[in-house]
Amino acid sequence: MVKWRIEIIEDFCKGCEICVNICPITNLYKVGKVDKPVLRMSERFGYQGYPLVEVVDPTKCTGCHLCDHACPDLAIHVIKEE
Amino acid sequence: MSLEESRKKLTQMPEMSLARAEALPHSLCPGCGIGTILNTFLRAMHELEEEGKLDSSKLVVISGIGCSGRISGFVKTDSMHTTHGRPVAFATGVKLARPELNVWAFGGDADLFQIGLNHTLQAARRNIDIKVVMVNNFNIAMTGGVPTVTTPPKAITKYTPRGWFERSFNIPKLMASAGATYVARWTTAHVFQLKQTFKKMALRKGFSFLEVVSQCPVLFGRYNKFRDPWSMVDYFMKMSRVVKGPQYLEEAAIEFGKPILVGEFVETEAPEYTETIYEAEGVVRK
Ligand SMILES: Cc1ncc(C[n+]2csc(CCOP(=O)(O)OP(=O)(O)O)c2C)c(N)n1
Ligand code: SF4
Ligand code: SF4
Ligand SMILES: [Mg+2]
Numbered sequence: 001m002v003k004w005r006i007e008i009i010e011d012f013c014k015g016c017e018i019c020v021n022i023c024p025i026t027n028l029y030k031v032g033k034v035d036k037p038v039l040r041m042s043e044r045f046g047y048q049g050y051p052l053v054e055v056v057d058p059t060k061c062t063g064c065h066l067c068d069h070a071c072p073d074l075a076i077h078v079i080k081e082e
Numbered sequence: 083m084s085l086e087e088s089r090k091k092l093t094q095m096p097e098m099s100l101a102r103a104e105a106l107p108h109s110l111c112p113g114c115g116i117g118t119i120l121n122t123f124l125r126a127m128h129e130l131e132e133e134g135k136l137d138s139s140k141l142v143v144i145s146g147i148g149c150s151g152r153i154s155g156f157v158k159t160d161s162m163h164t165t166h167g168r169p170v171a172f173a174t175g176v177k178l179a180r181p182e183l184n185v186w187a188f189g190g191d192a193d194l195f196q197i198g199l200n201h202t203l204q205a206a207r208r209n210i211d212i213k214v215v216m217v218n219n220f221n222i223a224m225t226g227g228v229p230t231v232t233t234p235p236k237a238i239t240k241y242t243p244r245g246w247f248e249r250s251f252n253i254p255k256l257m258a259s260a261g262a263t264y265v266a267r268w269t270t271a272h273v274f275q276l277k278q279t280f281k282k283m284a285l286r287k288g289f290s291f292l293e294v295v296s297q298c299p300v301l302f303g304r305y306n307k308f309r310d311p312w313s314m315v316d317y318f319m320k321m322s323r324v325v326k327g328p329q330y331l332e333e334a335a336i337e338f339g340k341p342i343l344v345g346e347f348v349e350t351e352a353p354e355y356t357e358t359i360y361e362a363e364g365v366v367r368k
Binding site: 068079 | 084088091097098101110111113114115116118120121124125270274277310311
């Protein structure tokens with residue numbers, strides 16, 4: 001099975017929450033269909049003073065690439081693991 | 083991690099090969115749709131280069147003034163940040179002088195359809211091989227949220243607290259009437275469609291026009307009951323209807339609460355301007 005790694009460039013993230021909301025698995029988590037989300041907002045703040053997004057369970061990532069294409073700040077990257 | 087290290091990390095991402103890391107993180111607000119457009123554009127150009135279909139040293143990205151106009155500063159290609167309303171005029175000049183280049187003009191609704199309207203229409207009429215991308219964020223964002231030619235009727239802006247009282251341009255219909263041989267519209271919720279359209283436009287010959295319906299959460303969304311960036315992207319996603327063909331042009335104007343038609347409205351062929359001129363003047367094309 002293909003595995004995916006999610007890299008977040010924290011200094012770039014502006015905490016807009018688009019990635020969290022667009023992620024299909026995280027949406028399934030919101031309606032109780034899976035036990036953990038892939039992404040969520042953390043309690044930490046980044047270099048620019050915005051709240052940061054964080055990865056909770058990368059094993060659930062299906063590699064759909066919606067989050068890394070939609071991120072306005074080029075801050076999140078879904079990478080295929082060999 | 084220092085900012086320098088973060089920039090280095092960005093350059094190590096293969097798909098970001100054309101991002102100008104030293105100019106990033108960019109100056110756009112959190113959740114601004116222009117960032118999504120930049121992101122998908124960078125990915126599209128990278129993919130074309132990987133596939134051997136495009137040489138990024140031949141790419142030119144030109145933009146005007148506005149938040150949308152900042153795009154040219156964030157790409158690692160030849161670029162020009164020109165005067166307000168003139169990206170298409172500069173692009174026309176670049177293309178005529180160096181026809182082998184792949185020329186893009188980015189601009190906002192006001193940049194391309196208010197102050198620069200005439201340039202946009204004339205370029206479409208000539209069918210010159212440039213690729214024009216209009217960021218429709220429903221307002222003149224850079225000067226503080228002023229209403230514009232695409233502000234939907236009844237929309238609230240800082241300057242129209244009781245609602246905007248004008249009709250807006252039907253952009254795809256306008257471009258089709260001007261003679262554009264390719265007219266498409268997508269929103270920032272359609273990230274893969276955006277990427278595919280950028281790739282298609284890069285390889286197409288003739289005038290290609292793309293309108294991207296985009297969120298300006300700070301100066302437009304907030305005033306119109308969109309509490310955060312996502313609520314506007316979500317609205318675009320829910321309200322979009324995918325169509326294909328010129329028969330849908332008539333209904334393509336955007337109004338609140340009505341479906342947003344997206345897709346390819348026009349795709350035809352016509353003689354290309356640069357080629358016609360070079361042939362007529364007997365100049366050998368490089
Ligand atoms: C000749 C000229 N007139 C007016 C301005 C002021 N101005 C700066 S940006 C802008 C409009 C930008 O609106 P738009 O193209 O929609 O881009 P947005 O900021 O919404 O992305 C205007 C009128 C200017 N810079 N130059
Ligand atoms: S990673 Fe990108 S999309 Fe996600 S919160 Fe940060 S800036 Fe927004
Ligand atoms: S003012 Fe609006 S268009 Fe300009 S950067 Fe901010 S969100 Fe984007
Ligand atoms: Mg605008």
